[in-house]
Amino acid sequence: MTILRADCTLPPAVKHLFDFLDNAIKRHNIVDPEVIHTWKSNSLPLRFWVNIIKNPEFVFDIHKSNIVDSCLSVIAQTFMDSCSTVEHRLGKDSPSNKLLFAKDIPRYRQWVSQFYRNIQEMLPVTDQEMSTAMMELSMNNRLDFNVSVALRDLFQYAKQYSFELLEALDDDSSGKKLRLAARFEEVLITSGEPPDY
Structure with a gap:
């Protein structure tokens, strides 16, 4: 999954933010690993990617039909379930959109966790690198x-x-x-x- 790849294409701001969250966990002596996982999930995948998946018209000039909207909602919900650390019990009365990807969710959860570990293992972003990246971003979009x-x-x-x-x-x-x-x-x-x- 391209959006869960931690390599040289990862924006420095993401590494900087995740390091900030890791430091906050240490500073406040929080030992529950679910807390940092939830913070990271709410700061990037759930706040940004789910919004883009569910609402591509925010980024692209497209018309989204009702059927496409329904399909994107299922994909967005699957991604949200993949970012969760809570195991949902499914049964015959569970919604079909939950059942559709139920067997794949554990593998997707591993991808999300591995993504967070990979970012954590990356070299820290210095203030100078962060400043340079922000300046480049600003210059590239100055007319937008x-x-x-x-x-x-x-x-x-x-x-x-x-x-x-x-x-x-x-x-x-x-x-x-x-x-x-x-x-x-x-x-x-x-x-x-x-x-x-």
Whole structure:
């Protein structure tokens, strides 16, 4: 399965995110392996890939007929079941879409777990590599996006959660070193939107 391949084509952001999640597990002394598996599943396969599988019109200029929509729903559900660590008991009353791929789900689950292990074994992405990758992505798509609108929307979101963001930035050691909370407060004040305490 191409979307579960961890090699040089894997975006550095995915490795960076998964390393962040692995570090969060260690930092919070969480020992249940199901937690990290669930975090990773919810951050990439279930949040991104299932959405694309179920709604290809988000990416492609296509019309999706009802029958195609039904078929894609079955495929998306199968992928979701593959990312789950919970074994579902199936019987004669189970929905046909669950029964269709029931015998394949254990193998698909192994693929998902192996994908997470392969990413974990990859060399860490340095801040410089991450910065370079983001710059390349930005340059390659600079004509595709309205940066001003994106910044405005991000700022609206940041304003909405300014208290939580300031608190998190104050608690984070890297954030403290870079004085991110103070910088964010300056941006809020400069914009005429002082933070609510």
